[in-house]
Structures are given as C-alpha cells and as structure tokens.
Amino acid sequence: MQTTNNQQNWVEVGRIEDIPLLGARLVKSPKGDIAVFRTQGDEIFALRDKCPHKGGPLSQGIVHGKKVACPLHDWKIHLDTGLAVAPDEGCAARFPVEVRDGLIYLSLEPDSSR
Amino acid sequence: MQKQKLVLVGNGMAGVRTLEELLKIAADKYDITVFGAEPHPNYNRILLSPVLAGEQTVQDIIINEMDWYEQNQIHLHINKKVTKIDRKNRIVFAEDGTSAKYDRLLLSTGSNPFILPIPGAELPGVVSFRDISDVEAMLDASSRYRNAVVIGGGLLGLEAANGLMLRGMDVTVVHIAPWLMDRQLDEPAARLLQQSLEAKGLKFLLEKQTGALVPGESGRVCAVSFKDGDSIPADLVVMAVGIRPNTELAESAGLYCNRGVVVNDTLQTFDPRIYAVGECVSHRGVAYGLVAPLFEQAKVAANHLAEYGIGRYTGSLTSTKLKVTGIDLFSAGDYMGAEGTDAIVLSDPAGGNYKKVVLKDNKVVGAVLYGDTTEGSWYFDLLREGTDVSDIRSSLLFGQHNLGDSGHGDPHARVAAMPDSAEICGCNGVCKGDIVKAIRDKKLFTLDEVRAHTKASSSCGSCTGLVESLLAVTVGGNYSTAPSKKPICGCTDHSHDEVRETLTRQGIKSIPALMHFMEWKTPDGCNKCRTALNYYMLCAWPSEYVDDNQSRYINERVHANIQKDGTYSVIPRIFGGDTSPKQLMAIAQIAEKWEVPTVKFTGGQRLDLLGIKKEQLPGIWKELSEAGFVSGHAYGKAMRTVKTCVGSQWCRFGTQDSTTMGIKLEELTWGSWTPHKFKLAVSGCPRNCAEATIKDFGVVAVDSGWELHVGGNGGIKVRATDFLCHVKTEEEVLEYCAAFMQVYREDAHYLERTAPWVERRGLAYVKERVVDDAEQRKIYAERFYESQKYSQDDPWKARGEGVDAHEYKPMAILS
Numbered sequence A: 001m002q003t004t005n006n007q008q009n010w011v012e013v014g015r016i017e018d019i020p021l022l023g024a025r026l027v028k029s030p031k032g033d034i035a036v037f038r039t040q041g042d043e044i045f046a047l048r049d050k051c052p053h054k055g056g057p058l059s060q061g062i063v064h065g066k067k068v069a070c071p072l073h074d075w076k077i078h079l080d081t082g083l084a085v086a087p088d089e090g091c092a093a094r095f096p097v098e099v100r101d102g103l104i105y106l107s108l109e110p111d112s113s114r
Numbered sequence B: 001m002q003k004q005k006l007v008l009v010g011n012g013m014a015g016v017r018t019l020e021e022l023l024k025i026a027a028d029k030y031d032i033t034v035f036g037a038e039p040h041p042n043y044n045r046i047l048l049s050p051v052l053a054g055e056q057t058v059q060d061i062i063i064n065e066m067d068w069y070e071q072n073q074i075h076l077h078i079n080k081k082v083t084k085i086d087r088k089n090r091i092v093f094a095e096d097g098t099s100a101k102y103d104r105l106l107l108s109t110g111s112n113p114f115i116l117p118i119p120g121a122e123l124p125g126v127v128s129f130r131d132i133s134d135v136e137a138m139l140d141a142s143s144r145y146r147n148a149v150v151i152g153g154g155l156l157g158l159e160a161a162n163g164l165m166l167r168g169m170d171v172t173v174v175h176i177a178p179w180l181m182d183r184q185l186d187e188p189a190a191r192l193l194q195q196s197l198e199a200k201g202l203k204f205l206l207e208k209q210t211g212a213l214v215p216g217e218s219g220r221v222c223a224v225s226f227k228d229g230d231s232i233p234a235d236l237v238v239m240a241v242g243i244r245p246n247t248e249l250a251e252s253a254g255l256y257c258n259r260g261v262v263v264n265d266t267l268q269t270f271d272p273r274i275y276a277v278g279e280c281v282s283h284r285g286v287a288y289g290l291v292a293p294l295f296e297q298a299k300v301a302a303n304h305l306a307e308y309g310i311g312r313y314t315g316s317l318t319s320t321k322l323k324v325t326g327i328d329l330f331s332a333g334d335y336m337g338a339e340g341t342d343a344i345v346l347s348d349p350a351g352g353n354y355k356k357v358v359l360k361d362n363k364v365v366g367a368v369l370y371g372d373t374t375e376g377s378w379y380f381d382l383l384r385e386g387t388d389v390s391d392i393r394s395s396l397l398f399g400q401h402n403l404g405d406s407g408h409g410d411p412h413a414r415v416a417a418m419p420d421s422a423e424i425c426g427c428n429g430v431c432k433g434d435i436v437k438a439i440r441d442k443k444l445f446t447l448d449e450v451r452a453h454t455k456a457s458s459s460c461g462s463c464t465g466l467v468e469s470l471l472a473v474t475v476g477g478n479y480s481t482a483p484s485k486k487p488i489c490g491c492t493d494h495s496h497d498e499v500r501e502t503l504t505r506q507g508i509k510s511i512p513a514l515m516h517f518m519e520w521k522t523p524d525g526c527n528k529c530r531t532a533l534n535y536y537m538l539c540a541w542p543s544e545y546v547d548d549n550q551s552r553y554i555n556e557r558v559h560a561n562i563q564k565d566g567t568y569s570v571i572p573r574i575f576g577g578d579t580s581p582k583q584l585m586a587i588a589q590i591a592e593k594w595e596v597p598t599v600k601f602t603g604g605q606r607l608d609l610l611g612i613k614k615e616q617l618p619g620i621w622k623e624l625s626e627a628g629f630v631s632g633h634a635y636g637k638a639m640r641t642v643k644t645c646v647g648s649q650w651c652r653f654g655t656q657d658s659t660t661m662g663i664k665l666e667e668l669t670w671g672s673w674t675p676h677k678f679k680l681a682v683s684g685c686p687r688n689c690a691e692a693t694i695k696d697f698g699v700v701a702v703d704s705g706w707e708l709h710v711g712g713n714g715g716i717k718v719r720a721t722d723f724l725c726h727v728k729t730e731e732e733v734l735e736y737c738a739a740f741m742q743v744y745r746e747d748a749h750y751l752e753r754t755a756p757w758v759e760r761r762g763l764a765y766v767k768e769r770v771v772d773d774a775e776q777r778k779i780y781a782e783r784f785y786e787s788q789k790y791s792q793d794d795p796w797k798a799r800g801e802g803v804d805a806h807e808y809k810p811m812a813i814l815s
C-alpha cells in the first residue's frame, strides 16, 4: 500500500539476479523464514516460507506464472495474494517487497490487506 | 475493441460444454447468446434414466443453474426455438421473433427421436424418451395407468422399460430384431441380458413388427397391434427406435447436410463462420450418439473459437454400458467379428457370464462382456492403443489381473458395491461417500475436477481407476472413457507423444521455444509439463541440452530427497549392494561428524542418512565424494539401484556370479535419467533372493546363462515381470539392458513406469526392438552409451565443489 510505505522499514536482501528466473530464495529473519520469488517477467514476491497445508517450504517449489507448487503435496499458492489456488483453502502471509535499481527490499511487517 | 458475438443454438450437453471449454481458455473473447428450445437450463440428459427410475430428481441433474449464465454474462433465451438463420446479414431468428446478430454461430441442436410412420403414432399416450417433458409424461402415465409398451429393445428402450417397471407398470418391450441391443451385443450376451431382465419382471416380444397403435374410447392409445395380427393392451407407448440428427435448421439455412450437419476436423460447417457440435453433426461420415465423443468435439471447437487453432478432431471410438442397476454389460468396437477376425470366447450361461474378445492381426478390435465387466476398460484401452497382444493372447480372457496386476481388479462393479465409508484414496484419506457427494453437489464430470475438489487420486494415483469408476457409476454413461488422446496437462491440448515427436522433428532444444512453437496456453507452463519437457529434451539431445533446473522437482534440483520437515536425506550409491568395512567406516564417520539424526538401511541395499539440513548438503557430499562415493539418485526419475544376492561367490546354490553382474550393470547404468524411476536386480539362481521378477529390468542366473525379465513393479500395484529372453554371456546382459532402457527412455511418457508402459505398448513391441533384431538392439544400446557419456559425472562431487551454491544458502540472513 502506497500510503504505509513511508512507515515501513525496508531491508535490502539482495539483487534480482540472485534469484533464478522462475525460482525462489530463502531469507532467514527474526520473524521466521521468508521465501522470495522471481517470475518470468521479473516480478518479485515474498511469502512466509510455510505452506498453509502442512508447512512445506514454499521456497523449494516450482514457480510457474504467478504461482508456486509446494514441494510436499503439490498445493498451488498464488504469489501475489498468498492464497491457495481453489478449491484448496488457506493462505501464506505476504511480505511487502520493492525493487529499486535492481536491489530487492523487504519489509518484515506482513501485509494484512488483501 | 468491441467483443465478437457468438450465438449458440441448442442449450444441450455438447453446446454448453463447448461454452465451458471456451470460457476456460478465452473468457473475454465473445459476447455470448444462447437459444434453447426447452424451458430448462442445461441439464444432464443421460441422467433422465435414473430420474425415471426414481434414483435421482430433475433438480439433481441440472448442470448449469440460471446464475451460471448470469455470472458468465451469457444472454440466455430459454423456451425459444430458432427457426431461421440469415447467413448474409448474420442474424438468427426465433419463433417468437427474437433475433440476435452473430460473428460466429454454433449449432448444437442434438437429435430427434425417430417416430415410426404407423397409424396412431400421434395419439395421446404415445411418447418418446428424449427430454424432461417426456419423462414427466411417463411419470404421469405411470401414476394413472397399468400397461406400458416400449417399442425398441436398444439402450434407451431398455432403460425406459426398467424405469417404468420400477414405477409400478406392467411393461412389455417389443423389438424387431431376433435379440436385444443387436447394435451392441451378439446373441449369447443378449440372451443373458434378456434372462436377467425377465427375472426382474420385464416381458419381451422379439422379431415383432408393430403395425398400428389403436385408440380407445377416450381417444388415448389403448393397444398395440402387430403385423402378424396379434395385439396387446397399452395405456402408454414409448417409441425408442432410434434417433435422427436434427438438421432442420441447418438445412433451411442451406448448410450441407448428409445424415447430420457435415463438419470438418475443426467442427466448422460449409460456412466457416458456423460451427456445429454434438449429435446433430456428421464428421467423416459418422454421427455420434454418446457424450464422450461429443465432449471431445466440444474441446476442439472451443479451441478453434478461441483462435488457438491447434486442436483437431479426428473421430472417436466408443464403448457402451447399460444403466440398469444390477446389470453389467460392456460392448465396444467390432463385437460381432467380421471376416478375417478371430473371436476368443468364454461362455458360462448358468453362471451368468459371457466374454468375447474379437482380434484382428493380433490386435483387439472389439469386445462384448456380460456379467463380469471388470476387464472392459482394459480391453477398450488395448483397442484404442492398438496394442499387439500376441504374447498375452492365451490369457487375454482371464484379464489384466492375470498378467500379474494384483492391484485393483475391477473398477465398476466393485466400486458400486462399496459402502460410503470405504476409503478410496489412501494417500489423502478420502472415502467413497466424500467423492460421490462432491460429484453430485459440485456437478463434477472429469477426473481432474474430482482431483481438484476432493484430492482423491491426486497423489500416488493408484486409486485413479477407482475414482474413474465412481464417476461412471455416479454420473452414468461413458464418463470413464477419457478421450483417446490425453493432453499432458491443462497448459496444452497436445499429448506426450505429439510433443516428443514435434521436438525431435523440429529440432527444438529449449522449453520456452517448444512452448512457443506448440502454442502453449500458459506463459511458462506448470510443474507438470515443465518437468516432462525437461526430460524429453534431455533424452533427445543428451550432448547439447542445457538442463533447466527450474523445471526440476526439488529432489532432482538439489540431488537429495526432501522430507516432511523440510530437511533432506542422502543415499550414497553402493554398487550392487556390495560394500566393505572401509566404506562403512567412512559413512559412519561422516554421519557422526555431521550429527546425522538417523542412519537407516533402505529397501534398496544401501544406507540412508536422514534429517540433513539443506545448507549441510554440499559439505557432506564433499566428504562422501572424497571417500569415493557417488550419488545414489534415490531422489530421481532415474536409475535407482541394482539389488543383488551373493550368488556363486558364496551361495551353495548359486549358478553365476550375480553380485559382479549387478555391479557391472550398475556401473553401466548409473546416472541415467529415465521417464520414471528404474530399478534392477540380479539373482544367482531361480530361488531369486534379489526379487528380480518385480524389477524394471531383472536378471536371473541359470546354469546355461542368464534369463532377462522386464516390466516388473513392486510398488503400489505389484506386477511380476514378463520374460524377455535368455542370453549366454555377461556382455549380452549388458547390451540387452542398455537397449531395453533406451527403448523405454525414448518411448514411454514421462512418469510412466516400465510396468504400465509394457502393458500399454505390448511385450511384442519391446521384443521386436530388443530381441528379434540384433541390428536394432545395437543401435539402441549405442544411443544409450552415448547419452551416458554426459550423465555420469557425479552431481554431488560437482556441488561439493561449488556448483549451484545459491541453491544451498539463504539469500540473506537478517538479524
């Protein structure tokens, strides 16, 4: 959300190229593990690295479109909302990300707006 | 840009299915208008039989409620029959004057019941069996009258007769041929059917020609009289003597019709703006009357309307079942057997069982089953695939079960008899009741839909057959017979075979290029198709293809197995299961140093180090590789293990050195990627302690050499191997193995193990390439050796030395 941006504490976590295209990397943080994804179109998303099903590490899944397939039981999770693809139900917390000059900034306050 | 206008005439099964398919792939392309002559939203016509029989209600069988049309912004005109198409100005007109303009028009007007041109055919009390109003008329009659006569002893006639009998009427079926369902059954099967229906209370008059329907005092029909002079009382007459494609509207618009509206392979009529699908259509001279082929047509038409333009409809094979509870029959293909065919028959009239399989040139061309229809779907698969059955001919009638498949015998009958609490999917704990409820409540039609909603069959897949049967039993009809061509996944309409052929023929060497060339529907595929494509590329271009890590499942991407808690397991290769104190000490030391939580012997004769954190993997691998170990590929769709027994080195019965043979085989084959996992074993004598007869490639030593076995599986469905041949020397064992693996690698679909592959292709296919023709065998083996040149560098060593380092480290550690 544009308005809250100023209050958020952005932390730099690396460069876009550090994440493989259609891939993900893990960021360890005091708030727990966060998965940072890169789509074919270089969009960057961040979700808690915990599948809403049984906690599978989403950072290890296969990224396609704007979705990731969980490595444990193949639930698909929307990267932009954190929601499981219907008919599965559940959601992984979203973390705000910004890309400036090829650098990725993450906010450790999960985004509660949908 | 303004949306184009699409008008559908005929709010029935094929037409609306086309809209559903279209909305899935191009939701915003058209502004859609639908005309339907019936006063109902789209419903499942097939289920009129259970409605008549009192097993379901009209509300149960509605497929799309009114709000579905609203949600998809479809203008629906129900109860409006279209009577005119103005092709020049592209407008359709309904009876009441309503009109709609179109850019594309889709005709799906179904068919009309054929009414015998006999006196009295138009009397009150004479109905056909086609739509809800017919069922209502029959139900009304059943509550007020006693005698019903059904003219026509085919599928529809018998289902109508059964329903009316269950509603309390006294029912006689009149049929002109010498036996019932003569379009689907041969005489012996039909006699058995007749007996069981008679036992239920139906009466039959065969070889009887109806002369006239006789009115009573009230003007309603009261009797049927026959050409031979007999007559019987009738308060209700149901004509079920056949259907005629409904081409009236198309013909009036000047479209070419010939026993159906004639269409091409993209379902376009002679006016390319006008498409037609369903029973009203004649495609390559065939008009279909079952939904499975119509749904295939719907898919292709939708694809073309969406302007993808890659799907083609090339015709379908169909099979038949009768929806009368308690009666099981199955019929497909050439069930009578023309000249040049052989029939294998099992006949047990007293036991109520009859089986006939018709063969031509060692291929199944038709089948009729009565009583036990367990094997119907198997015969139908053999028929569709054109499998050469020469090697299983002698046991064909005893069923797939007898080929060693002891997994799940029958689908249909067994499933129907199960209680609702029976667990169907062991992986996800889904019971029969859950699945049936989902199919009913959510109006599910396809396996994929059931998977998505219930999770059943979405994991190991071993219950797929059961779920398909549940669909067939619940939804009725032919839903179990999936289209003969299965697309890889929802991202494309192309099958595995088409994709493989295209990429080799066109020399395509990257996944994005292939997706572009074959017009994938999604921008970058999904985990299902990408993993398959990556394998196909690797197999086709071993020396050139650059493996796409992002199209590998996590286990293969990081060369270890992910565990439920996100840690990994590591299984070093122990060639032939033959180890030494030195090797064991090395593993022990490494396990101790890295504090590995669990060390376990696997079922594959080696040691598993479990519970390793991802960041530890390269370090452990470095040490393992310094101690001389390579990866065991326990994580890959790849060659796994070669199990051996001690053999002649020690065993008092051993005839050959099976351990050394096993080591040589493992040295030859390790590192190779395969469509699914691939396991081998070598036993030193026919006591077979290494269980070689449930392996993908099994070797059993005998005095005179080695017996080779293929296509075994010990997993979900146990299948014993087929005997391939006998060879004399170790060199031969190696060459045959290489050739067999290469044939499998080049032909099987991704994720198809050798067991189902051999069953689909037929053992003869394998023998032709590996055994019968030495020249071919050498060529295949050579291609295997060539590809091994590029796959036998140890992935662990490389990663221990720093390859893919980013995979194993967090991108950032914040504090």
Ligand code: SRM
Pocket: B460, B561, B562, B563, B569, B571, B600, B601, B602, B603, B604, B605, B606, B608, B632, B634, B640, B641, B643, B677, B679, B694, B695, B712, B713, B714, B715, B716, B717, B753
């Ligand atoms: C480790 C091991 C169990 C053990 O502790 O002994 C094992 C473990 C797994 N097996 Fe297995 N199988 C193991 C021997 C077997 C055997 C026995 C054998 O090979 O002789 C079989 C039956 C033989 C066969 O394959 O025909 C076996 C049949 C399966 C199946 C069913 C395959 C099938 O075609 O029906 C699966 C599921 C699959 O592959 O989809 C499976 C899947 C698995 C997976 C990969 C499940 C998964 O997807 O995570 C397990 C991985 C655990 C891990 O991380 O290590 N495992 N699995 C065995 C490893 C052997 C090795 O040294 O590599």
Ligand SMILES: Cc1cc2nc3c(=O)[nH]c(=O)nc-3n(C[C@H](O)[C@H](O)[C@H](O)COP(=O)(O)OP(=O)(O)OC[C@H]3O[C@@H](n4cnc5c(N)ncnc54)[C@H](O)[C@@H]3O)c2cc1C
Pocket: B009, B010, B011, B012, B013, B014, B015, B035, B036, B037, B038, B045, B046, B047, B048, B049, B080, B081, B082, B083, B108, B109, B110, B111, B129, B130, B131, B156, B159, B246, B249, B277, B278, B279, B280, B288, B289, B290, B291, B292, B294, B323, B476, B477, B478
């Ligand atoms: C009782 C019964 C049982 C069956 N059982 C099975 C089975 O077990 N398995 C199986 O595979 N198949 C079965 N079938 C056949 C299956 O129902 C048909 O193949 C399928 O419904 C055909 O679909 P369609 O869209 O071509 O025609 P329909 O579903 O008949 O749809 C055509 C629609 O177009 C409307 N229409 C026609 N002309 C016009 C016009 N000019 N303007 C507006 N609307 C018009 C009609 O009123 C009708 O609603 C059964 C059929 C019946 C009747």
Ligand code: SF4
Pocket: none
């Ligand atoms: S190791 Fe094999 S049998 Fe055991 S739980 Fe895992 S998949 Fe099932």
Ligand code: FES
Pocket: A051, A052, A053, A054, A055, A056, A070, A071, A072, A073, A074, A075
């Ligand atoms: S934990 Fe992600 S699908 Fe089960």
